[in-house]
Amino acid sequence: MGKVLEEPLLHDASLTSHVFEEGDVAAKITKVKKGSLSDSVSPSPSPLLVVSPIIPGKYPVLLFFHGFILKPSWYKSLLQHISSHRYIVVAPQFSSLISQSKEVKKAAKVTEWLSNGLNSVLPEKVEPDLFKIAVSGHSRGGKTAFSLALGYGNLSSSTPTTPLKFQALLGIDPVAGSSPSSQSAPKILQYIPRSFDQSVPVAVIGAGLSNQRAYYIFPPFAPNGVNHSEFFNECKPPCYYFLAKDYGHTDILDDKIAAIASLISKSGKGSKDLMRKAVGGIVVAFLEAKLGGQVDFLNDIVKAPSLAPITLDPVIPMSNN
Amino acid sequence: MGKVLEEPLLHDASLTSHVFEEGDVAAKITKVKKGSLSDSVSPSPSPLLVVSPIIPGKYPVLLFFHGFILKPSWYKSLLQHISSHRYIVVAPQFSSLISQSKEVKKAAKVTEWLSNGLNSVLPEKVEPDLFKIAVSGHSRGGKTAFSLALGYGNLSSSTPTTPLKFQALLGIDPVAGSSPSSQSAPKILQYIPRSFDQSVPVAVIGAGLSNQRAYYIFPPFAPNGVNHSEFFNECKPPCYYFLAKDYGHTDILDDKIAAIASLISKSGKGSKDLMRKAVGGIVVAFLEAKLGGQVDFLNDIVKAPSLAPITLDPVIPMSNN
Numbered sequence: 001m002g003k004v005l006e007e008p009l010l011h012d013a014s015l016t017s018h019v020f021e022e023g024d025v026a027a028k029i030t031k032v033k034k035g036s037l038s039d040s041v042s043p044s045p046s047p048l049l050v051v052s053p054i055i056p057g058k059y060p061v062l063l064f065f066h067g068f069i070l071k072p073s074w075y076k077s078l079l080q081h082i083s084s085h086r087y088i089v090v091a092p093q094f095s096s097l098i099s100q101s102k103e104v105k106k107a108a109k110v111t112e113w114l115s116n117g118l119n120s121v122l123p124e125k126v127e128p129d130l131f132k133i134a135v136s137g138h139s140r141g142g143k144t145a146f147s148l149a150l151g152y153g154n155l156s157s158s159t160p161t162t163p164l165k166f167q168a169l170l171g172i173d174p175v176a177g178s179s180p181s182s183q184s185a186p187k188i189l190q191y192i193p194r195s196f197d198q199s200v201p202v203a204v205i206g207a208g209l210s211n212q213r214a215y216y217i218f219p220p221f222a223p224n225g226v227n228h229s230e231f232f233n234e235c236k237p238p239c240y241y242f243l244a245k246d247y248g249h250t251d252i253l254d255d256k257i258a259a260i261a262s263l264i265s266k267s268g269k270g271s272k273d274l275m276r277k278a279v280g281g282i283v284v285a286f287l288e289a290k291l292g293g294q295v296d297f298l299n300d301i302v303k304a305p306s307l308a309p310i311t312l313d314p315v316i317p318m319s320n321n
Numbered sequence: 322m323g324k325v326l327e328e329p330l331l332h333d334a335s336l337t338s339h340v341f342e343e344g345d346v347a348a349k350i351t352k353v354k355k356g357s358l359s360d361s362v363s364p365s366p367s368p369l370l371v372v373s374p375i376i377p378g379k380y381p382v383l384l385f386f387h388g389f390i391l392k393p394s395w396y397k398s399l400l401q402h403i404s405s406h407r408y409i410v411v412a413p414q415f416s417s418l419i420s421q422s423k424e425v426k427k428a429a430k431v432t433e434w435l436s437n438g439l440n441s442v443l444p445e446k447v448e449p450d451l452f453k454i455a456v457s458g459h460s461r462g463g464k465t466a467f468s469l470a471l472g473y474g475n476l477s478s479s480t481p482t483t484p485l486k487f488q489a490l491l492g493i494d495p496v497a498g499s500s501p502s503s504q505s506a507p508k509i510l511q512y513i514p515r516s517f518d519q520s521v522p523v524a525v526i527g528a529g530l531s532n533q534r535a536y537y538i539f540p541p542f543a544p545n546g547v548n549h550s551e552f553f554n555e556c557k558p559p560c561y562y563f564l565a566k567d568y569g570h571t572d573i574l575d576d577k578i579a580a581i582a583s584l585i586s587k588s589g590k591g592s593k594d595l596m597r598k599a600v601g602g603i604v605v606a607f608l609e610a611k612l613g614g615q616v617d618f619l620n621d622i623v624k625a626p627s628l629a630p631i632t633l634d635p636v637i638p639m640s641n642n
Contacts, residue, residue, distance in 0.1 A: 179500060179501070179502070179546070180500070180501065180544065180545035180546035181500070181544070181545065189545075191532060191545040191546070191548065191550045191551075192527075192529075192550055192564060192635065193550055193553050193554060193562055193635065193637055194635060194637060195635075206513075208513075211512060223501065223502070224501035224502065224510075224512040224546065225500070225501035225512065225545065225546025225547075225551070226546075227512065229512045229513055229514055229551075229554060230512075230546070230550075230551070230554070232514050232554075233514060233550060233551070233553075233554035241514055243513060314513065314514065314515060314516075316514055316515060
């Protein structure tokens with residue numbers, strides 16, 4: 001298997017280990033209803049969960065799209081972990097009744113809304129830094145994140161006054177359908193290496209058990225050919241791949257929900273808390289590198305995957321050269 | 322799409338263009354029957370087509386495994402092209418009735434046989450250089466080549482007196498089954514990037530139309546999720562990917578057979594001769610680089626894919642770093 005040879009680190013690894021723990025800022029969770037704001041500001045196009053640092057400051061923004069039939073509030077632990085490292089996370093709730101093409105358009109509308117609506121739902125003196133925006137998602141939401149970054153959400157009818165540009169893209173166990181021959185629209189996978197016409201750096205985090213059946217009965221949630229592996233294959237460098245070898249597709253959800261999900265979704269035997277910390281840490285390290293200019297954490301994890309609290313194997317960095 | 326930026330070449334490109342034309346040595350085709358040799362030498366474990374330069378010399382050897390229900394003799398133009406550049410090509414005929422696991426074992430036996438049988442079927446004063454051996458295959462034969470290189474053909478019962486080591490591996494539109502969930506044994510695809518535990522350099526040549534239906538009816542011969550793209554994804558560097566964008570799965574066969582095959586296999590509109598020349602040229606350039614130490618031809622094609630007589634897009638080099 002693709003084990004990365006662990007190289008000596010150039011600096012204190014404990015600095016990197018801290019991305020796998022809660023950060024130093026308390027995070028506040030705000031539920032925003034659809035269109036619930038007054039006329040003076042732009043109403044939200046979707047219900048949202050906004051997770052934000054509570055101390056005054058200007059913070060980068062991470063959009064996070066949930067998986068099929070899941071809710072943003074079921075990812076609270078993970079999103080708080082990320083936010084506590086000084087990020088504002090905006091997680092819209094999409095209806096499971098709409099097509100994925102419509103979900104991508106909704107996601108684009110939420111992105112537009114960041115410019116003129118987000119400020120009004122944040123704690124006092126907390127501001128979004130709209131020049132530092134990343135987009136991410138889990139499962140079907142991972143594909144929505146890729147689709148949006150690839151331009152499938154273009155809103156022809158209205159041009160945003162301040163077009164926002166993503167600086168980073170993360171797919172957490174992304175899924176594009178039930179098999180290569182039955183991809184849901186938009187069909188973003190081409191089955192050609194590096195076919196994504198993306199310019200933004202990408203991290204793909206896969207779950208090693210997500211292509212397996214639960215109890216030999218339930219079909220895998222991230223089947224071979226439409227999962228993390230093919231998403232990574234179609235990314236242009238710079239891109240990164242991390243496989244949480246011993247965990248399943250829904251093991252990043254909050255504990256109670258993860259326990260219920262594990263009845264139908266193959267789940268890892270290890271602590272789900274460690275899985276969430278590992279994924280949260282990778283997200284933070286990647287955002288620090290691509291939005292904050294601090295590359296050491298990401299480089300350290302690539303060089304020494306054992307810094308993570310779970311087995312990451314393989315870890316693959318692919319650079320532009 | 323993943324177009325490679327064409328960089329200026331450091332030397333005369335006409336030297337590289339010549340790999341896409343017949344080489345300077347006439348090639349002789351010999352049919353070898355199974356077990357047809359006298360007792361003094363080792364009988365061939367399978368019927369074989371041996372294509373060899375006719376002028377005296379010591380030449381590297383390329384094993385070539387045909388596709389499902391196809392015959393080595395249907396690839397004559399391609400194999401002669403390669404051989405005319407001073408290679409001995411050994412192409413066994415496998416029965417379409419045996420399982421692929423058995424085919425891999427047969428392939429291993431043919432590899433063993435090279436040491437003590439090949440010499441006896443070559444033209445006078447023509448010798449195989451058994452320190453320079455590459456393995457290749459088309460379609461199901463491409464998977465057989467990968468399986469053999471990955472050690473699936475290990476013959477536990479008999480240890481060869483001179484264990485041969487492959488220096489290069491080539492998959493020409495390799496196919497691993499009909500879908501990710503119905504891979505034939507040995508199941509070599511893991512759906513994890515770089516999961517192949519191969520140390521040998523690899524070239525994967527895909528056909529851009531091989532994942533399409535012919536006349537909207539016949540299923541694709543190299544379906545998404547089990548074709549060239551996933552084979553490349555699972556290779557460790559150093560590896561190379563070339564997509565013959567406008568050609569189909571059986572367009573490398575000799576003209577008459579390719580015409581018949583095109584009734585059920587999606588075929589390109591362009592000249593099949595150009596497709597064979599392109600594939601032959603890539604094979605020769607790769608063998609020159611990995612067996613002969615002459616890297617310019619391969620590097621030139623990577624830098625300037627337009628040197629090839631057909632559209633190669635994308636061309637992806639992946640090096641060790």
